[in-house]
Amino acid sequence: MPDLEAPRREEELYLARQDEVNPLRPPMTGDVYCDVAIPGVSDEEDPSGEGLAMILAHPCSMREGPVLRQRIPVARVVPWNKEISFGAWRSNHISIMPLPHLIQSSKSEMYAVVFERIGRVDSAELEISRRTASLTEYGIAVMQQRRIFFDTRAVVEIDALMEACAGVILETELAEEWNDALIDVAQKEEGWLDAALASEAQAFYEMLHLDRTVPGPEAKKVKKYKLSDDIQSAARRPQVKRAVLSLLKEEQAKRSTQVGVPSPVADTDASASVEVPDQRKGVTPDAASDERDVDRL
The missing domain is CATH 2.30.30.110 (SH3 type barrels.)
Structure with a gap:
């Protein structure tokens, strides 16, 4: 039995x-x-x-x-x-x-x-x-x-099966955290979520499979590694999790900065709405205006 x-x-x-x-x-x-x-x-x-x-x-x-x-x-x-x-x-x-x-x-x-x-x-x-x-x-x-x-x-044995899948289980959990942090599910456009998931799956995959250099003194042979390889090692999985979560924070900060960049058009409109006299000696208002126009180009 x-x-x-x-x-x-x-x-x-x-x-x-x-x-x-x-x-x-x-x-x-x-x-x-x-x-x-x-x-x-x-x-x-x-x-x-x-x-x-x-x-x-x-x-x-x-x-x-x-x-x-x-x-x-x-x-x-x-x-x-x-x-x-x-x-x-x-x-x-x-x-x-x-x-x-x-x-x-x-x-x-x-x-x-x-x-x-x-x-x-x-x-x-x-x-x-x-x-x-x-x-x-x-x-x-x-x-x-x-x-x-x-x-x-x-x-x-059930333990053997769980250990065989431990790497991909962690990868799935980290991919879910990645998606949770970077995808806005409030978007309602038809097909938007499918496209967003595909895009983030590609970004997550590239992040895991990127060649990374081992930090240290210069050597003749530079050691490289991938998080996708390390995640298969039980000893290295905790480090992989910490590394991915750190990279996720960096990605969030980068995207937040990109979203927060002021529109060049808005800046131009704002500067045009207020006329500030140029105080430099020998510079006429018309000349100063010409210089600002050049700066904008």
């Missing part, structure tokens, strides 16, 4: 559900979306018609740099007709990942990811407004453990 991981309470599984979901969080393994048609999964296999689907892909597998790949592996999520106690998770129901109270407003108290009902969907289907839930790092590892056991009958 397998000895799979079993949570103690449902709150351990969910980072956010429904209205709690942060639209500025990058798409992540374990995210659940609604109204998603999965190629190869029939309507009969989605009896509720909610079109719920969970991302199965590892974050690195579903991206090319900062951009989502065109096709993303997902599995169908459906209402489950009976409650599953946490104790039953350890050795039963191995073809699913139970999701208790996934949709808190639903009449169904239990949902489940069905590992047999999988397919690749166009990433354009995974719209921000369709995201219904996000799993915690623990919840992601529980899902991965159950899926691996379903496919291989091998039990991978």
Whole structure:
């Protein structure tokens, strides 16, 4: 009999559900979306018609740099007709990942990811407004453990799965903090948020992958490093977090300065509205006016 991981309470599984979901969080393994048609999964296999689907892909597998790949592996999520106690998770129901109270407003108290009902969907289907839930790092590892056991009958320790994803989990959390600080969600223009998220994803990616020089005395060989490499090291992750948050403050200050620069047109208009006599000896008002005109050019 397998000895799979079993949570103690449902709150351990969910980072956010429904209205709690942060639209500025990058798409992540374990995210659940609604109204998603999965190629190869029939309507009969989605009896509720909610079109719920969970991302199965590892974050690195579903991206090319900062951009989502065109096709993303997902599995169908459906209402489950009976409650599953946490104790039953350890050795039963191995073809699913139970999701208790996934949709808190639903009449169904239990949902489940069905590992047999999988397919690749166009990433354009995974719209921000369709995201219904996000799993915690623990919840992601529980899902991965159950899926691996379903496919291989091998039990991978939950700690090993969490450590394998620790770097990308931190990267996702830092990207979310980056977006929270730099994107104004109050903007209402259609398509604006999608464009802003794409722009910040590129900026965040470039910041992580920038070659940085190790400070110190001059040497024949200059040592370089990237934060994207350091984030894979458990020993260096705390330093990476501090470095990224420091760089984020610098970016905020830089953008704040750019926004606060007075308009040249406004300056010109203001100076033209007040005539100040030139007190320099031998300079006529007309000549001074000519010099100011040259200065403006």
